[in-house]
Amino acid sequence: MLINALKNTLRGIILIIIASIIILVADLNNRKKTEDIKQTNALQEGKVYKIGIGYFAPEIAWDNCMKGVINGLAEDGFVLGKNLELVQSHANAEIASIPAVFQNLDNQDVDLIMASSTPCLQASIKAVKKKPVVFTFVYDPIAAGAGKSFDDHYPNVTGVGSFPPVEETVDFIKKFKPSAKVVGTIYNSSEANSRKVIASSRDFFKKQGLKLEEITITNTAEVFQAAQVLCSKNIDVLWITGDNTVMQAFDAVVKNMDKSNVPIIVNDVEFIDKGAMAGVGIGWYETGKYTSKLLKRVLLGEKPANIPFENFVQKSISLNHKKAKEKGIVFPNEILEMEKNTASTTSSKPQKKLKLVLVHYVDSPVSEECEKGIMDGFKKYNYEINKDFSLKIMNANGDIGTLNSIINAVTAEKYDIVLLTSTPPLQAIAKKIKNTPVVFSMVADPVAAGAGKSFTNHQDNITGVSTFSNFEKMIGIIKQVMPNAKTLGTIFVPAEINSVVYHDYLKQECNKNNIKLISIPVTSTNEVSDAAKTLVSKGIDAVCQINDNTSCISFPSILDAANKAKKPLFSFVSTQVKDGAIMCIARDYYTGGIDAIKLFDRIVKGENPKNIPFEYVSKTNLIINMKVVKQYNLKIPEKLLKEANEIIK
Incomplete structure (x- = not known):
């Protein structure tokens, strides 16, 4: 009896000890998580936070996402040029180049790495070993291989997915063109985001009685021919989801569809200005702002392993009324109402009236085209002359002596931003102006002109667009x-x-x-x-x-x-x-002017020119x-x- 009692007592003691250990371990884990979260409460005074950003290639939708990121971080106290620095690098639309981008960023002095787009997320998972990763501008992180679920994912990775409104897009197409029978699409078969969207769309098209004609490509060079093939199949509408490769060659798509009078519906609404008839998709600016909250948490010490992935989509519908008028298309009232009910914010105005100067070396057809692009770029990015800025245009008429006098005058004046075209002004300004932001265009080789050692390692106050010949x-x-x-x-x-x-x-x-x-x-x-x-x-x-x-x-x-x-x-x-x-x-020197204003817009929004790599003009x-x-x-x-x-x- 006594022995049995002792055995029972011993078992009870052992169970109590085991239970106590379990509770203690759980409590320690909870405390550890709590401590991780506590670290996110405040900014460190005097610290400059650094984010490395890897992206596929420059394009409008990504620009809007970045504006949201920058503005969202600023609202939380991370201000570019003060306590925030961005180190950016892109793969120039070459999927094979993406791993090197992230390997390089992983070796940089940055606090975290932001992966923008699905191919970049996929590359970062394999290439980044030392830094935490926050992703955005991604459709489906699970399809990209970042985890088994939004809670069970790689411990150094977190971020925001934004799966497009596929069913709403198909519904929109049917309402936009009730007589449609065949819808075409083009996508890169190696992009997981595109494969997932197309796969999810097939049943929706089938339910609407629409045939989906799919053409796959592997690089931008194949897009033009793919568009021609679809036109030969007598499609009624072309639908392009946010395929990174196709978006880089969107001009080729528009050219073919315009010839065949085929309207284009996109999921990246920013491409309305590029020639799409309508966009049913994601407001990338708001996605960027939403992503900034996760960036803040990781910057302040919280571990990605403790942060579940999130999905955020602000549905946005935009119609190209100008193109519709040109093509004789009348949008149904139901679609017009849908547009009214889904507005998205994409930009903000400068807080003060800016004082700008534009310096030319010669008056030539090329400089005239570039200046026209600059002026239209202001309109595109919602800047109004004499309201948002004053602009003085100066031209040296091909005379070096006159150019030197102009540069001296520009140096003496307190301009907020200096714009310039061609190499001689860049050479002169790089030597004399070290603090005022400078944006150039129509320059063959900015490195040879003395503006930097490379497109990413350049003079701190200078960025711009190279028009180097092919x-x-x-x-x-x-x-x-x-x-x-x-x-x-x-x-x-x-x-x-x-x-x-x-x-x-x-x-x-x-x-x-x-x-x-x-x-x-x-x-x-x-x-x-x-x-x-x-x-x-x-x-x-x-x-x-x-x-x-x-x-x-x-x-x-x-x-x-x-x-x-x-x-x-x-x-x-x-x-x-x-x-x-x-x-x-x-x-395209006109496009070079517009591209320069895209960079100008980033500076106005608070980004430091030091962190904006030189770019090649986006159109040839x-x-x-x-x-x-x-x-x-x-x-x-x-x-x-x-x-x-x-x-x-």
Whole structure:
């Protein structure tokens, strides 16, 4: 009896001890979590918080998401230029380049890494080993492989998913065009976000009695042809979900659909301004603001493992009334009401009237196009001249002495932001202005101009848009059009750094293709006419004229000499094709102006130029003058004609 009693007592003691240990461990865990959360209560005085940001490529929807992130963080006390620094890097729309972006960020001195887009989230999961990761601009983090559920995920990862309103989109298409029978779509089969959305949409289309024609692509180069194939299938409507690859080539989609009078419906409403007829989707600005709350928690010490993923979508419907009017389309009243009921905020005005200056080196067709883009960029980003800012435009008319005087005047004045076009002003301003934010466009090589060591490591107050010519593409085109060409000619200006850089790159590309380049140097516009006559007498097969300030002003003289010698002239400036060049592969200087204002807008919203990498202009044009082609009895391959943005007949 006594032994049994002792045994029972011992069992009871053991059970009590085990229960106490369980309660103690649970309490310690809870305390640990509580301590993690307590760390998020306050900012550390004097600390500069650093966020590394990896993204797919620049585009409008991502820009709006970032505005939301920045404004949301500012509301919580993280202010760019004061106690917040952003280190940004993108993969230039190349999925294969994304892992390197995140490996590099993981080795940077940052507090956390923000992964923007599904391919970037997928890469960060594998590449980031040292830093916490917060994702946004992602449809479905589970499909991306970030976890088994919103609560059970990788311990160093948290963030915000924003799955698009797929059923509402299909419903919208049916209401927008009740007679529709076939809807087309294009997506990258390697993007998990796109695969998930398309898969979830099929039943919804089937229920509405709509056939979904799917075309998959693997890179941006395939988008144009995919759009052509869909047009040949007599689709009634094109639907594009937020596929990163397709959005980078959206201009090619619009071009094909406009030719076939097929309206485009998107899930990224920001692409209304790019030519879509309507958007049923996500207000990315609000998603960015929502993400800022998670960023704050991680910045202040809370561990991602304790933060469940969240899904946030503010549904937004936007209609392109201008395009509808052009196409003779009348939106049903039901759809108009839907638009009224779903408004989203995408931008905010500067708190004071800004004082701006725009500096040109020369007055040329190229600078005029760029300035027009700048002015339209202000409108696009909702800035009004004389209301939100004053703008003084100064032009050196190609004279270095005058340019130096202008730069001295700009330095003496207290401008809020300096805008400039072309290389000479950038060279001068980089030496004299160190504090005022500077945004450039129409610059070939900003690194060679002295604005930095690389596109990401540059002078703290300077950012902008490079319009570096595509020499590889140009030589490839010349070989297609003139396969027997052995010698090309060009004129360049040794005193212009951009001209020297262009000349050297053209020569390098010619050497790769066993083509001889004959070049004639000039020092001023007065020498161009004689130089052109000399050039065409050197036995060249064609003129391939690089773009610099001097040759751009004197282009009529070069063209005249080429025409008289019966030598076709290939150009890097779109306006020169209309003047008589046979064709061009030209950076779009108008778009370069708009792209510059996109960066300007980021600075106005509080971002430090130091943390904004230089960018390449987002659009390039292939323009062919068929009149000149016939004049030289040349044949243009059908593939090249299909690639052309414009054909002059």
